[in-house]
Amino acid sequence: MTNAITQSEVEEFRNRTPGCAGRIHLNNAGASLMTETVVATQIGYLELEADIGGYEAAEARADDIESVYGSCAGLVGAERHQIALVENATVAWLQAFHSVRLTRELGEGHTIITSEADYGANFVAYLHARDHFGTETVVAPCDESGAVDVDALAGLIDDRTALIAITHAPTNGGLVNPAAEIGAVAADAGVPYLLDACQTVGQMAIDVEAIGCDFLSATGRKYIRGPRGTGFLFVSDAMLDRMQPAMLDHHGASWTAVDSYRIRPDARRYENWEFNYAAVLGLGRAADEALAIGLDRIEHRVVELARSLRNRLTAAGFPVYDLGRRRCGLVTTAIDGHPADEVEAELARRGINISVSAPESTLVDSTRRKLPPLLRLSVHYYNTDAELDRAVNALVDIAATR
Amino acid sequence: MTNAITQSEVEEFRNRTPGCAGRIHLNNAGASLMTETVVATQIGYLELEADIGGYEAAEARADDIESVYGSCAGLVGAERHQIALVENATVAWLQAFHSVRLTRELGEGHTIITSEADYGANFVAYLHARDHFGTETVVAPCDESGAVDVDALAGLIDDRTALIAITHAPTNGGLVNPAAEIGAVAADAGVPYLLDACQTVGQMAIDVEAIGCDFLSATGRKYIRGPRGTGFLFVSDAMLDRMQPAMLDHHGASWTAVDSYRIRPDARRYENWEFNYAAVLGLGRAADEALAIGLDRIEHRVVELARSLRNRLTAAGFPVYDLGRRRCGLVTTAIDGHPADEVEAELARRGINISVSAPESTLVDSTRRKLPPLLRLSVHYYNTDAELDRAVNALVDIAATR
Numbered sequence: 001m002t003n004a005i006t007q008s009e010v011e012e013f014r015n016r017t018p019g020c021a022g023r024i025h026l027n028n029a030g031a032s033l034m035t036e037t038v039v040a041t042q043i044g045y046l047e048l049e050a051d052i053g054g055y056e057a058a059e060a061r062a063d064d065i066e067s068v069y070g071s072c073a074g075l076v077g078a079e080r081h082q083i084a085l086v087e088n089a090t091v092a093w094l095q096a097f098h099s100v101r102l103t104r105e106l107g108e109g110h111t112i113i114t115s116e117a118d119y120g121a122n123f124v125a126y127l128h129a130r131d132h133f134g135t136e137t138v139v140a141p142c143d144e145s146g147a148v149d150v151d152a153l154a155g156l157i158d159d160r161t162a163l164i165a166i167t168h169a170p171t172n173g174g175l176v177n178p179a180a181e182i183g184a185v186a187a188d189a190g191v192p193y194l195l196d197a198c199q200t201v202g203q204m205a206i207d208v209e210a211i212g213c214d215f216l217s218a219t220g221r222k223y224i225r226g227p228r229g230t231g232f233l234f235v236s237d238a239m240l241d242r243m244q245p246a247m248l249d250h251h252g253a254s255w256t257a258v259d260s261y262r263i264r265p266d267a268r269r270y271e272n273w274e275f276n277y278a279a280v281l282g283l284g285r286a287a288d289e290a291l292a293i294g295l296d297r298i299e300h301r302v303v304e305l306a307r308s309l310r311n312r313l314t315a316a317g318f319p320v321y322d323l324g325r326r327r328c329g330l331v332t333t334a335i336d337g338h339p340a341d342e343v344e345a346e347l348a349r350r351g352i353n354i355s356v357s358a359p360e361s362t363l364v365d366s367t368r369r370k371l372p373p374l375l376r377l378s379v380h381y382y383n384t385d386a387e388l389d390r391a392v393n394a395l396v397d398i399a400a401t402r
Numbered sequence: 403m404t405n406a407i408t409q410s411e412v413e414e415f416r417n418r419t420p421g422c423a424g425r426i427h428l429n430n431a432g433a434s435l436m437t438e439t440v441v442a443t444q445i446g447y448l449e450l451e452a453d454i455g456g457y458e459a460a461e462a463r464a465d466d467i468e469s470v471y472g473s474c475a476g477l478v479g480a481e482r483h484q485i486a487l488v489e490n491a492t493v494a495w496l497q498a499f500h501s502v503r504l505t506r507e508l509g510e511g512h513t514i515i516t517s518e519a520d521y522g523a524n525f526v527a528y529l530h531a532r533d534h535f536g537t538e539t540v541v542a543p544c545d546e547s548g549a550v551d552v553d554a555l556a557g558l559i560d561d562r563t564a565l566i567a568i569t570h571a572p573t574n575g576g577l578v579n580p581a582a583e584i585g586a587v588a589a590d591a592g593v594p595y596l597l598d599a600c601q602t603v604g605q606m607a608i609d610v611e612a613i614g615c616d617f618l619s620a621t622g623r624k625y626i627r628g629p630r631g632t633g634f635l636f637v638s639d640a641m642l643d644r645m646q647p648a649m650l651d652h653h654g655a656s657w658t659a660v661d662s663y664r665i666r667p668d669a670r671r672y673e674n675w676e677f678n679y680a681a682v683l684g685l686g687r688a689a690d691e692a693l694a695i696g697l698d699r700i701e702h703r704v705v706e707l708a709r710s711l712r713n714r715l716t717a718a719g720f721p722v723y724d725l726g727r728r729r730c731g732l733v734t735t736a737i738d739g740h741p742a743d744e745v746e747a748e749l750a751r752r753g754i755n756i757s758v759s760a761p762e763s764t765l766v767d768s769t770r771r772k773l774p775p776l777l778r779l780s781v782h783y784y785n786t787d788a789e790l791d792r793a794v795n796a797l798v799d800i801a802a803t804r
Contacts, residue, residue: 018452031456039452042680043445046629050420050441053755054433054623054630087489087631088676094649102534121651121675124663128650132504219676221456227448228456229489229631229678246648247496248530249523255762258769261526273523274490274621276631278444279678353455363657 005293005301005381013293013382024387027353029171029199029330029378031221031228034282035289042227042282049278058277065277068284072232074291075224076197076216077207082240084233084270085280089198090121092217092233095270096194097125098246099215099239100163101133105192108134110162115140115148115177117170117323117365119196126165135162139364146323150181157189164191169199172357172365172374173332174306174322176200183212192239198222198231202290203329203380204299214239220279223302223329223380226286227279235267245270298381302329305379305388312392318399321374332357332374335399340373343398350394354378407695407703407783415695415784426789429755431573431601431732431780433623433630436688443687444629447680460679467679470686474634476693477626478599478618479609484642486635486672487682491600492523494619494635497672498596499527500648501617501641502565503535507594510536512564517542517550517579519572519725519767521598528567537564541766548725552583559591566593571601574759574767574776575734576708576724578602585614594641600624600633604692605731605782606701616641622681625704625731625782628688629681637669647672700783704731707781707790714794720801723776734759734776737801742775745800752796756780 014020019033049057069080086092100106126137140153164186186193195213202223216234220226252269253261306329310320321332340356357374359366416422421435451459471482488494502508528539542555588595597615604625618636622628654671655663708731723734742758759776761768
């Protein structure tokens with residue numbers, strides 16, 4: 001039984017989050033509110049750079065920078081050498097994807113198995129790879145709950161299957177796909193498995209060993225509550241033995257002689273030379289704060305708040321579009337006759353931050369389900385029941401206009 | 403005749419640069435000192451993000467973010483649609499390089515013409531491309547001044563030449579290569595031309611039209627005086643017609659239907675979805691400050707200070723390793739019998755920031771010239787003659803020990 005986050009802890013978390021004072025922030029799957037310490041970490045480091053110089057500051061804080069790898073590893077049950085710090089989740093995912101392609105394990109005639117609600121960024125990369133490298137994409141169907149049908153996915157694997165690439169929690173709803181079950185299938189088949197965990201890292205307990213993924217991509221700005229422009233990639237030891245980055249510089253490899261180079265043994269081969277260290281340190285701080293609270297406790301509260309929000313929406317007569325048996329902090333709805341963009345803007349005027357999930361972000365799923373642009377309300381552990389009440393009341397109010 | 407930067411302007415620039423108070427910063431080719439306004443721009447934006455949310459802040463400041471493209475374009479005489487904002491110079495360069503490769507204009511049996519003092523990051527990419535795509539690298543010789551011999555380079559071009567990739571100013575000395583003369587040769591031959599201008603943008607007047615390059619990569623942290631973890635890529639209209647990024651997401655292309663996508667018409671196809679906007683705005687502010695001073699005026703002062711530093715070093719009996727007829731703000735020397743790392747550390751203890759240019763950064767050039775690890779003193783317009791005196795006196799003092 002999880003030791004639940006208490007009301008007084010929530011109050012404390014909110015007191016340490018400047019943005020809680022003026023807004024109801026339900027856009028945590030866009031970018032969460034940073035804590036005052038995450039902001040102060042970045043500001044303090046920028047001031048140090050201004051005082052002593054950019055390279056000099058990095059040298060002075062080298063140990064703190066190094067420890068960010070351990071903090072990020074801790075979020076997903078990985079080891080420090082398996083983490084690459086990159087600029088964002090797309091870079092993490094693309095570096096992993098093109099890495100498989102570079103080794104020619106993914107090329108002409110090979111297939112990528114993905115899921116219906118996989119993210120637009122990933123589908124653009126699949127189609128781009130089709131046009132340039134002759135790969136094909138196979139979309140695994142979903143089961144009656146809306147999650148990836150693992151048995152059906154297993155049945156799609158054949159000699160041509162070069163990669164299984166799944167979005168852990170799609171951008172357009174609360175669905176959490178059965179990542180570990182898919183991992184077991186991938187392991188059985190010996191197929192590399194790339195998990196896009198950009199929505200889930202920071203809101204739930206994740207263990208790359210238990211999931212069995214070979215690559216996992218994550219972003220700092222969403223549920224980790226880190227700075228924008230940060231992310232990381234986990235790479236399994238098996239992939240470190242086999243894969244090279246598609247784009248490599250002298251950070252990922254040493255230039256050892258005029259005509260040779262040596263790729264570094266750890267996941268940092270997927271990084272490049274230069275970093276915004278203020279943001280890196282902010283990411284580390286945010287990860288440490290999440291770890292200090294406990295990801296199982298965070299998950300418990302997020303799931304409860306999201307369930308409670310769905311119930312409130314249903315009770316108020318709004319549709320809920322979230323699929324899956326297991327669900328996370330993303331909640332999607334719509335107001336009939338009110339364009340989502342206008343509702344978002346009106347809520348913003350009332351001090352409530354949400355976002356709109358456009359059909360183009362998940363076109364396969366949106367087309368199949370005939371989804372309109374959705375209102376996405378994404379909760380985090382620092383949100384409160386009172387905030388959910390106010391948000392739903394605002395929706396009711398907007399629905400009543402015109 | 404350039405209207406020279408005055409002493410009182412220098413005082414004003416120094417007053418606006420917090421780091422000038424406590425250090426003699428001669429590591430501007432590593433990372434320049436940021437001005438107080440560049441720091442304040444970042445801090446102000448981070449605080450806005452903390453107050454209203456990360457996505458909400460980007461929307462509130464969308465016009466300012468957009469104007470950063472114009473500011474960066476202004477630094478190199480480009481147009482706004484020709485600029486991609488990326489995380490650093492390596493990413494800019496690699497995106498350009500792999501773009502030429504993706505179109506199959508650079509592949510099996512094709513050659514890349516480069517220069518002896520080209521940067522390590524680039525050579526690692528050439529060797530990586532050799533191993534995976536069967537490309538070959540041809541190193542253009544230098545003339546008696548040490549710059550790229552343009553006639554010799556022209557003579558190396560044949561049917562197999564797919565790319566000319568030159569470092570404008572190498573990392574290991576003051577040399578400025580004849581970029582525009584090389585551009586004329588590239589244009590004559592119809593070969594794409596990638597200029598690594600990471601050391602030069604911000605310290606000299608650069609005009610991509612006059613140079614005739616197809617791609618130009620730049621970093622924010624060096625002479626532009628921007629934040630770490632920022633950079634940009636210029637892409638010519640001719641390349642925008644022909645080239646695609648090797649790594650593409652749904653920012654670089656729209657996902658238009660389940661099985662199709664459309665690459666955006668401008669250089670932002672080379673970007674990806676997520677940005678550290680605090681750093682982006684800091685970069686824009688730094689670019690604006692450079693433009694307000696005038697890049698020709700900056701260049702004039704930097705060249706004068708560097709020349710004066712070389713004279714001081716020579717007068718004090720130290721070797722100067724800088725090549726070329728035209729030179730910039732990078733100055734390299736060494737103290738016989740004193741390992742460069744130790745000298746760097748001792749200078750740091752005395753409040754003087756320099757860096758060490760290791761042979762591995764420019765292995766072809768370093769091997770040919772049998773270069774030791776070099777002490778690199780890189781001046782910017784806010785440095786003073788008094789600082790140069792103190793730095794050279796410190797070197798004399800260190801040389802006299804032991």
